[in-house]
Amino acid sequence: MDLDLIFQIAGIGILLGVLHMVLKQAGKEEMATLAGIAAVAVVLIMVVRVVADLFDQVQRVFKLY
DSSP states (O other): OOHHHHHHHHHHHHHHHHHHHHHHHTTOHHHHHHHHHHHHHHHHHHHHHHHHHHHHHHHHHHTOO
16 A cells, blocks of 8 residues: 555644644634535545545456456
């Protein structure tokens, strides 16, 4: 497995944590929640791409066309 994906997801998590704290301290709870939802969507898209690649590789290995 490629470690770059794991580091990217961890980086997004760290940035989201900092952004969430800053927005919460500024009284922008709604924006903090929106940033969290956006980060989850970005990570979900990244994971879906990896899972799609996995399924493609399984099809190629077992020749399931």
